[in-house]
Amino acid sequence: xxxxxxxxxxxxxxxxxxxxxxxxxxxxxxxxxxxxxxxxxxxxxxxxxxxxxxxxxxxxxxxxxxxxxxxxxxxxxxxxxxxxxxxxxxxxxxxxxxxxxxxxxxxxxxxxxxxxxxxxxxxxxxxxxxxxxxxxxxxxxxxxxxxxxxxxxxxxx
Amino acid sequence: xxxxxxxxxxxxxxxxxxxxxxxxxxxxxxxxxxxxxxxxxxxxxxxxxxxxxxxxxxxxxxxxxxxxxxxxxxxxxxxxxxxxxxxxxxxxxxxxxxxxxxxxxxxxxxxxxxxxxxxxxxxxxxxxxxxxxxxxxxxxxxxxxxxxxxxxxxxxxxxxxxxxxxxxxxxxxxxxxxxxxxxxxxxxxxxxxxxxxxx
Numbered sequence: 378x379x380x381x382x383x384x385x386x387x388x389x390x391x392x393x394x395x396x397x398x399x400x401x402x403x404x405x406x407x408x409x410x411x412x413x414x415x416x417x418x419x420x421x422x423x424x425x426x427x428x429x430x431x432x433x434x435x436x437x438x439x440x441x442x443x444x445x446x447x448x449x450x451x452x453x454x455x456x457x458x459x460x461x462x463x464x465x466x467x468x469x470x471x472x473x474x475x476x477x478x479x480x481x482x483x484x485x486x487x488x489x490x491x492x493x494x495x496x497x498x499x500x501x502x503x504x505x506x507x508x509x510x511x512x513x514x515x516x517x518x519x520x521x522x523x524x525x526x527x528x529x530x531x532x533x534x
Numbered sequence: 535x536x537x538x539x540x541x542x543x544x545x546x547x548x549x550x551x552x553x554x555x556x557x558x559x560x561x562x563x564x565x566x567x568x569x570x571x572x573x574x575x576x577x578x579x580x581x582x583x584x585x586x587x588x589x590x591x592x593x594x595x596x597x598x599x600x601x602x603x604x605x606x607x608x609x610x611x612x613x614x615x616x617x618x619x620x621x622x623x624x625x626x627x628x629x630x631x632x633x634x635x636x637x638x639x640x641x642x643x644x645x646x647x648x649x650x651x652x653x654x655x656x657x658x659x660x661x662x663x664x665x666x667x668x669x670x671x672x673x674x675x676x677x678x679x680x681x682x683x684x685x686x687x688x689x690x691x692x693x694x695x696x697x698x699x700x701x702x703x704x705x706x707x708x709x710x711x712x713x714x715x716x717x718x719x720x721x722x723x724x725x726x727x728x729x730x731x732x733x
Binding site: 416417419452453454455456457459468470471491492494 | 572575588589590591592593594595596597599715716719720723724726727728729730731
């Protein structure tokens with residue numbers, strides 16, 4: 378969904394006023410909400426939850442002036458990013474986390490990977506691990522023989 | 535004295551005109567299965583063991599929202615001293631009503647409450663002065679909240695035919711525990727994030 382499409386739909390829903398939404402409209406709100414807000418829509422027993430969701434989406438779209446960037450990272454419940462020496466102490470939750478922020482944060486604090494429950498596969502290794510691994514993995518056949526020979530010589534001794 | 539844990543008071547008892555206590559709780563809180571908490575990842579405040587700075591759940595787990603109606607939400611929630619033979623502790627009680635009674639509520643909430651162990655975070659109306667460190671009070675972190683009463687009175691004026699639930703934690707050595715990290719905005723973000731799970 379593009380920004381303009383989302384804006385048009387939200388404006389249309391806002392025009393509905395306080396009248397109850399139809400089942401189709403409720404389904405649309407529940408579908409749009411996670412895409413715009415970055416968090417799941419929770420239906421409560423309160424009659425106003427759909428109207429509140431529409432207001433939230435309208436405010437978010439007006440403030441951001443763009444659709445939320447899809448993020449491939451996800452932090453575990455209860456964990457947020459807030460370090461005085463990372464992005465000036467900006468608070469990041471799953472709602473405003475971006476791939477760029479998550480990547481930079483994990484490069485800087487690789488030990489915090491355990492606090493994420495979703496990390497894209499291509500970055501499954503930390504930069505530190507990535508620099509260590511190639512020396513183990515990339516071994517030429519000629520080098521292998523040399524290594525084997527070396528070990529045999531040691532055994533003979 | 536050797537081998538005795540320090541048990542002293544270390545503060546004048548007075549009240550500040552700027553930070554007068556306010557009674558009551560906000561109308562929403564969260565409850566989570568105690569087994570879903572990653573205790574190894576919990577970070578306590580270095581200066582105050584009654585403050586938890588970071589409370590993280592295990593992968594894929596989340597806390598569940600409890601929203602109450604009326605002017606006195608969570609009526610009956612309290613903490614009280616429990617006198618023991620060698621050591622006194624605290625009993626914490628969390629009370630709430632579930633204004634529903636249907637198969638889904640019974641299966642997903644009431645049946646689970648009957649035999650599980652839980653941790654709840656309720657929001658005090660008294661925020662704790664300028665810092666806001668007294669808003670999010672944690673119940674059940676020490677020993678766990680377990681059900682002491684779950685009643686469905688069909689003609690109850692209080693519950694409108696729904697469920698009245700009392701959860702109790704006994705033997706806690708903490709009079710109160712709070713969730714607080716840096717400032718009110720950071721703590722609110724951490725509290726809200728407990729309700730999320732991977733989409």
